[in-house]
Amino acid sequence: MAKLFRSLARSSARRWIYISLLILGLVCYVYVEIERLDMGSETPAEVRHPAHRKKRVPRNETDANGQPLPKRSWWGGPEEPKPANPLDITIVTMYLRLGPVKRADGTVTEEKDYLEWMRTWGWLTNTVVAYFDDDEMLAAFKNIRKSQPADKTILVRVNRTDLSSFDDLEDVRKLFADPEYPKFEPQTVNAEWSCATNAKYDILQRVLDEGHVKTETLAWLDIGLFKPLLKETVHKKNAPFTLELPDKFNASKIGLSEVGPGDKISKLRPWEIIQKDLVWTAGGFVLGTKEKMQEFITSYKAAQDELLEHDMISADMHTISAIYTPQMVKRGPPEAKAYICRDGWFGIRGTVTKYGCLAFLCKEAAETRAKARMKAQGL
Numbered sequence: 127m128a129k130l131f132r133s134l135a136r137s138s139a140r141r142w143i144y145i146s147l148l149i150l151g152l153v154c155y156v157y158v159e160i161e162r163l164d165m166g167s168e169t170p171a172e173v174r175h176p177a178h179r180k181k182r183v184p185r186n187e188t189d190a191n192g193q194p195l196p197k198r199s200w201w202g203g204p205e206e207p208k209p210a211n212p213l214d215i216t217i218v219t220m221y222l223r224l225g226p227v228k229r230a231d232g233t234v235t236e237e238k239d240y241l242e243w244m245r246t247w248g249w250l251t252n253t254v255v256a257y258f259d260d261d262e263m264l265a266a267f268k269n270i271r272k273s274q275p276a277d278k279t280i281l282v283r284v285n286r287t288d289l290s291s292f293d294d295l296e297d298v299r300k301l302f303a304d305p306e307y308p309k310f311e312p313q314t315v316n317a318e319w320s321c322a323t324n325a326k327y328d329i330l331q332r333v334l335d336e337g338h339v340k341t342e343t344l345a346w347l348d349i350g351l352f353k354p355l356l357k358e359t360v361h362k363k364n365a366p367f368t369l370e371l372p373d374k375f376n377a378s379k380i381g382l383s384e385v386g387p388g389d390k391i392s393k394l395r396p397w398e399i400i401q402k403d404l405v406w407t408a409g410g411f412v413l414g415t416k417e418k419m420q421e422f423i424t425s426y427k428a429a430q431d432e433l434l435e436h437d438m439i440s441a442d443m444h445t446i447s448a449i450y451t452p453q454m455v456k457r458g459p460p461e462a463k464a465y466i467c468r469d470g471w472f473g474i475r476g477t478v479t480k481y482g483c484l485a486f487l488c489k490e491a492a493e494t495r496a497k498a499r500m501k502a503q504g505l
């Protein structure tokens with residue numbers, strides 16, 4: 127032994143080879159021991175006869191609650207979770223089966239129209255939480271979302287009687303039946319429609335309460351808002367798209383799309399907003415952090431209750447504009463920023479450019495960043 131160490135000391139290169147071999151041998155021994163213990167209570171005799179060896183039990187891929195365990199990396203340790211994209215947005219929507227809806231321009235929106243518009247959701251890569259009061263439409267939507275990874279879609283069946291906005295349905299019907307009440311299709315004529323638009327905020331509250339939002343920000347998105355993408359001149363057929371926060375989005379504000387002059391409308395009384403159908407912003411896309419969205423929901427529900435107490439209600443757009451009138455703004459709703467888009471932007475013509483403005487800007491923000499990343503990689 128002493129001789130061995132003496133010879134080891136003599137040649138430093140040889141010494142390192144011997145030490146390495148020694149360590150390697152130790153590692154192999156420890157590994158075999160661990161494997162043996164892993165096999166359970168086998169005696170060494172059984173180990174010597176491979177035929178008696180128990181089959182190795184595959185790793186259980188689910189935890190005690192049946193939830194999938196995190197994937198293991200190549201060396202067997204837990205895989206690092208991907209860092210969350212701080213610009214990511216959880217998208218919330220709802221479809222209630224209201225039947226055909228008459229529009230201001232005399233057209234009628236039917237279920238088949240929604241089914242067609244819904245196709246755009248198959249291309250949306252964000253996490254989507256969608257509520258339906260009907261199994262058939264839920265199944266259709268589920269089928270459309272199949273093109274995205276399963277964990278990107280959360281579908282919830284609701285009963286509209288569970289949505290507090292529908293508690294007012296009878297009162298709203300009576301109000302709209304009054305010949306003196308303003309008549310704008312559908313928001314001051316179709317009571318179900320009016321309640322359904324207000325119910326967006328019952329749903330947003332549920333989404334937050336039920337903990338479905340894992341991102342910092344969330345947005346309401348009307349189920350038909352992206353219908354312009356069905357035109358191939360606007361969007362490449364079946365191409366995936368993503369919604370991300372626009373550059374310099376102020377997290378202290380609620381993001382909306384401007385459709386009317388805010389400076390004038392914010393000076394009106396809530397009744398004038400409903401009576402003259404004058405609104406500052408659209409309601410089809412509402413963006414905010416969880417914290418600001420909670421504040422906005424609270425302001426919205428308070429405004430909705432106050433309007434109904436005074437026998438007035440219209441669509442969500444009108445309630446939003448009412449929040450920022452002198453009478454109601456003193457309650458301190460979160461500040462809102464209304465984004466403005468011009469006709470023809472994004473290759474889209476008509477009022478839909480304005481109504482969908484912020485949603486299209488979020489789509490464009492993600493596209494611009496993706497292009498910049500490609501360029502940086504020399505692609």
Ligand SMILES: *[C@@H]1O[C@H](CO)[C@@H](O)[C@H](O)[C@H]1NC(C)=O
Pocket residue numbers: 186187188189190191192
């Ligand atoms: C994995 O764990 C679940 C939940 O504890 C259990 O029901 C299941 O039988 C386990 N599977 C295996 C292969 O051990």
Ligand SMILES: *[C@@H]1O[C@H](CO)[C@@H](O)[C@H](O)[C@H]1NC(C)=O
Pocket residue numbers: 285286287
């Ligand atoms: C919805 O709720 C109402 C009242 O609670 C009930 O009568 C109805 O059957 C429910 N509908 C569904 C589809 O669950």
Ligand SMILES: *[C@@H]1O[C@H](CO)[C@@H](O)[C@H](O)[C@H]1NC(C)=O
Pocket residue numbers: 376377378379461
């Ligand atoms: C973001 O909005 C808040 C609230 O309106 C405001 O106080 C703050 O100055 C804004 N921040 C920036 C960077 O504009």
